[in-house]
Amino acid sequence: MYRSHTCGELRTPDIGTRVILSGWVQKVRDKGFVVWVDLRDRYGITQLVFDEQRTTATLLAEARKLGREFVIQVHGEVIERTSKNPQLSTGDIEILVSEIKILNPALLPPFTIEDDTDGGTDLRMKYRYLDIRRNPIKNNLIFRSKVAMEVRKYLSEQGFIEVETPYLIKSTPEGARDFVVPSRMNQGQFYALPQSPQTFKQLLMVGGLDKYFQIVKCFRDEDLRADRQPEFTQIDCEMAFVEQEDVLNAFEGLTRHLLKEIRGIEVEKFPRMTYDEAMKTYGNDKPDIRFEMRFGELNDVSQHRDFQIFNAAELVVGIAVPGGASLTRKEIDHLTDWLRRPQIGAKGMVYVRCNEDGSYKSSVDKFYDQEDLKKWAEATNAQTGDLICVLSGDTMSTRTQLSALRMEMAERLGLRNPLVFAPLWVIDFPLLEKDEETGDYHAMHHPFTSPKPGQLELLDTDPDAVRANAYDLVLNGNEIGGGSIRIHDKKMQSTMFRHLGFTEEEARAQFGFLMDAFQYGAPPHGGIAFGLDRLVAILGGQETIRDFIAFPKNNSGRDVMIDAPAPIDKAQLKELNLRLENNEG
Ligand code: ASP
Numbered sequence: 001m002y003r004s005h006t007c008g009e010l011r012t013p014d015i016g017t018r019v020i021l022s023g024w025v026q027k028v029r030d031k032g033f034v035v036w037v038d039l040r041d042r043y044g045i046t047q048l049v050f051d052e053q054r055t056t057a058t059l060l061a062e063a064r065k066l067g068r069e070f071v072i073q074v075h076g077e078v079i080e081r082t083s084k085n086p087q088l089s090t091g092d093i094e095i096l097v098s099e100i101k102i103l104n105p106a107l108l109p110p111f112t113i114e115d116d117t118d119g120g121t122d123l124r125m126k127y128r129y130l131d132i133r134r135n136p137i138k139n140n141l142i143f144r145s146k147v148a149m150e151v152r153k154y155l156s157e158q159g160f161i162e163v164e165t166p167y168l169i170k171s172t173p174e175g176a177r178d179f180v181v182p183s184r185m186n187q188g189q190f191y192a193l194p195q196s197p198q199t200f201k202q203l204l205m206v207g208g209l210d211k212y213f214q215i216v217k218c219f220r221d222e223d224l225r226a227d228r229q230p231e232f233t234q235i236d237c238e239m240a241f242v243e244q245e246d247v248l249n250a251f252e253g254l255t256r257h258l259l260k261e262i263r264g265i266e267v268e269k270f271p272r273m274t275y276d277e278a279m280k281t282y283g284n285d286k287p288d289i290r291f292e293m294r295f296g297e298l299n300d301v302s303q304h305r306d307f308q309i310f311n312a313a314e315l316v317v318g319i320a321v322p323g324g325a326s327l328t329r330k331e332i333d334h335l336t337d338w339l340r341r342p343q344i345g346a347k348g349m350v351y352v353r354c355n356e357d358g359s360y361k362s363s364v365d366k367f368y369d370q371e372d373l374k375k376w377a378e379a380t381n382a383q384t385g386d387l388i389c390v391l392s393g394d395t396m397s398t399r400t401q402l403s404a405l406r407m408e409m410a411e412r413l414g415l416r417n418p419l420v421f422a423p424l425w426v427i428d429f430p431l432l433e434k435d436e437e438t439g440d441y442h443a444m445h446h447p448f449t450s451p452k453p454g455q456l457e458l459l460d461t462d463p464d465a466v467r468a469n470a471y472d473l474v475l476n477g478n479e480i481g482g483g484s485i486r487i488h489d490k491k492m493q494s495t496m497f498r499h500l501g502f503t504e505e506e507a508r509a510q511f512g513f514l515m516d517a518f519q520y521g522a523p524p525h526g527g528i529a530f531g532l533d534r535l536v537a538i539l540g541g542q543e544t545i546r547d548f549i550a551f552p553k554n555n556s557g558r559d560v561m562i563d564a565p566a567p568i569d570k571a572q573l574k575e576l577n578l579r580l581e582n583n584e585g
């Protein structure tokens with residue numbers, strides 16, 4: 001038997017008990033006549049004591065030889081501590097050791113295994129197994145497991161069944177590149193790893209399973225942005241005989257259950273907002289509604305003077321930053337510089353201070369009088385003491401820039417409190433999205449999403465105007481889930497593929513199986529997928545998803561611990577009949 005108890009459970013009532021503990025040496029403190037060792041495992045830390053009076057000289061000498069992270073087993077008796085440590089749940093007791101066994105010595109770890117470690121990210125990732133011994137990461141993984149359990153519990157209770165779908169499949173377009181796997185038995189042919197189980201879950205609905213879910217890995221070969229992982233986990237769901245309303249209600253239920261069970265928070269009915277409204281009011285399709293600073297469009301009240309920059313703009317739009325009037329000229333200049341950085345790309349910023357005496361002072365006083373500025377204040381809902389920040393230019397980029405400013409100001413003002421949760425449904429997404437470079441249209445959600453009833457005809461005449469039965473769940477400015485009501489009719493699916501630029505043959509070759517299935521009695525269906533990694537991070541009050549993944553990849557998509565991706569040997573290449581251009585292989 002390695003242990004009778006864990007390192008986290010012994011308390012005062014256990015005093016006098018003989019115990020066996022196993023764990024890692026966190027720390028050795030040698031005071032000469034007495035040696036203390038902190039013994040750690042997943043459950044906590046228990047102090048071991050060796051001293052000149054009560055311990056044999058050999059045992060004391062052995063304790064002195066222990067190094068950090070040695071794996072040891074001890075036998076001993078629980079005794080009361082003379083100086084108690086109220087910080088520690090086991091702080092009232094210690095173990096007077098009678099026997100010690102080194103189960104495995106350890107090299108000195110490359111960083112300290114403490115809550116605040118001296119290890120940088122690279123080092124921590126290379127030795128992730130040591131990083132996981134630290135409380136913050138360990139607790140995140142425990143937290144993640146708890147969230148996953150609650151998801152399974154809730155969805156099963158609602159009648160969803162968990163079904164595994166294959167990982168070696170054919171491409172499913174979700175807007176990214178596929179990771180491919182060469183097939184040895186079918187040379188020259190490749191599997192694709194699923195970007196999501198989209199087509200399979202639809203086929204499960206054709207199969208009559210009615211309500212499906214799966215906590216599932218998805219793979220997308222995208223250019224990596226900060227905090228994106230090439231493989232990530234979704235809570236993937238699909239339901240038959242449902243309309244948008246049914247899906248929204250079901251998954252609002254799940255989210256509410258999680259907020260309650262995990263965070264103890266009860267949330268009212270989630271607000272809803274159309275995509276158009278979100279873009280207009282927040283410049284963003286995943287607005288953070290924990291704070292105001294709504295956009296006020298100012299075209300009507302700013303394009304009647306001689307200020308050419310505004311007159312030439314497609315959109316003039318502002319936000320009122322609470323208390324911002326007290327910013328100094330220099331601070332505002334810094335803000336403007338921040339907006340001008342290439343990452344944001346604004347040309348400049350016009351501002352208005354809303355003074356305490358009710359007057360306005362703007363950077364464009366030459367062009368606008370107090371009456372004009374008052375209208376700007378009304379449009380942006382500015383109060384005395386606020387700073388109105390105004391940007392102008394083409395609609396899309398101006399909105400994006402002002403949205404970035406809004407988030408930045410909220411961050412600086414401490415309005416993004418991670419312990420406040422503000423969910424929001426964004427609905428009525430456009431069906432299609434235009435690629436500005438090529439002019440081609442692609443599906444904004446995915447090609448299986450259905451247009452709103454009666455809008456199919458618009459595809460030929462005004463494709464930008466077609467709205468879809470597609471929705472996102474947004475939490476604190478993050479998209480945590482997205483889904484749609486699907487097409488379940490073969491003809492409509494072919495029309496859709498045609499509009500997305502597939503020839504009949506291409507559509508047939510790639511998705512013939514799905515369209516065939518639609519001919520054998522496909523029920524109306526729809527679903528959603530939540531990003532589990534991000535959801536867990538947000539519920540955990542953090543934004544970095546990497547800290548909630550046991551073995552994440554770095555920003556270049558590498559696993560620096562196992563050193564992947566890596567070349568494969570020549571024999572393997574040969575077996576697969578693959579040749580690398582720069583390699584004799
Ligand atoms: N397959 C979609 C995605 O991965 C989710 C859905 O439409 O249910 O975003």
